[in-house]
Amino acid sequence: MAVDALSKAMTELEEDEVSALVKSRLDGGIAPLEIVNALQAGMVEVGKRFESGEFFLSELVMAGEIMKDAMTILEPQLSGGSSDSKGTVIIGTVKGDIHDLGKDIVVMLLKGSGYNVIDLGVDVPKEKFVEAIKESQAPLVGMSVLLTSCQEAMKDAITAIRAEGLDIKVLIGGNYVDKTVMEHVGADYYGKDASDGLKVAEQIFS
Numbered sequence: 225m226a227v228d229a230l231s232k233a234m235t236e237l238e239e240d241e242v243s244a245l246v247k248s249r250l251d252g253g254i255a256p257l258e259i260v261n262a263l264q265a266g267m268v269e270v271g272k273r274f275e276s277g278e279f280f281l282s283e284l285v286m287a288g289e290i291m292k293d294a295m296t297i298l299e300p301q302l303s304g305g306s307s308d309s310k311g312t313v314i315i316g317t318v319k320g321d322i323h324d325l326g327k328d329i330v331v332m333l334l335k336g337s338g339y340n341v342i343d344l345g346v347d348v349p350k351e352k353f354v355e356a357i358k359e360s361q362a363p364l365v366g367m368s369v370l371l372t373s374c375q376e377a378m379k380d381a382i383t384a385i386r387a388e389g390l391d392i393k394v395l396i397g398g399n400y401v402d403k404t405v406m407e408h409v410g411a412d413y414y415g416k417d418a419s420d421g422l423k424v425a426e427q428i429f430s
């Protein structure tokens with residue numbers, strides 16, 4: 225199958241080409257989440273090249289910067305939607321993990337769909353999740369993880385939340401997250417992408 229031009233430009237770290245394609249696709253009426261999917265596919269390839277030693281950390285950093293610029297173009301479309309508040313969702317990337325681009329897309333989409341989002345940022349310790357849930361009384365917390373080495377930190381955070389007896393649903397997401405990870409860490413839901421996250425929120429707040 226032919227590789228999408230935007231995915232390819234992302235993988236090849238062609239900064240100008242990425243922003244030009246993002247803009248032209250938006251102008252052409254392509255859905256922002258479809259554009260995100262193409263960027264994400266390009267990122268997965270960047271990850272593979274990093275893993276195989278073809279790319280170094282500097283290229284990973286560069287890819288992150290290019291993605292951030294693309295998200296700046298996409299943000300008004302993703303988070304500019306509704307102004308009414310459907311409820312509060314807490315979200316954060318788990319302790320030890322500083323990847324935030326995917327989480328930020330989930331945040332944008334939830335905001336754009338009318339949710340109030342408390343974004344705890346990255347490298348979030350379990351205590352911070354617990355504190356934010358107690359303070360806000362939110363019924364849903366989202367956790368993001370990209371490093372397999374941080375899966376236990378996610379489990380610890382969920383265990384800490386359950387130990388407090390808090391009435392909250394836990395939604396997890398990240399590049400490798402699936403049903404097995406969800407069951408292992410004791411989460412209630414998992415999402416493969418931002419729109420899965422939105423579907424879970426719609427279900428909980430309906």
Ligand code: B12
Nearest residue numbers: 271288322323324326366368371372397398399415417421
């Ligand atoms: C860019 C990048 C970086 C950037 C991050 C910049 C930033 N601000 O986030 C930088 C350079 C900082 C970085 C650092 C590192 N990285 Co890195 N990184 C990547 C890369 C290439 C892309 C990630 C990304 O942004 N993708 C684009 C977004 C849009 O996709 P996404 O994150 O998957 O999010 C989507 C879904 O997963 C989902 N989602 C995500 N979170 C959530 C949450 C919820 C609730 C829901 C519903 C959905 C959801 O929705 C999103 C939108 O659709 C990945 C490769 C990959 N396969 O993912 C490696 C990767 C994750 N990194 C990796 C590694 C090893 C590292 C480092 C350890 C490298 C090093 N030697 O220092 C460090 C770790 C730093 C740390 N402590 O966290 C490995 C992890 C391997 C593993 N088994 O754990 C990967 C997989 C690369 C690889 N194949 O080797 N990285």
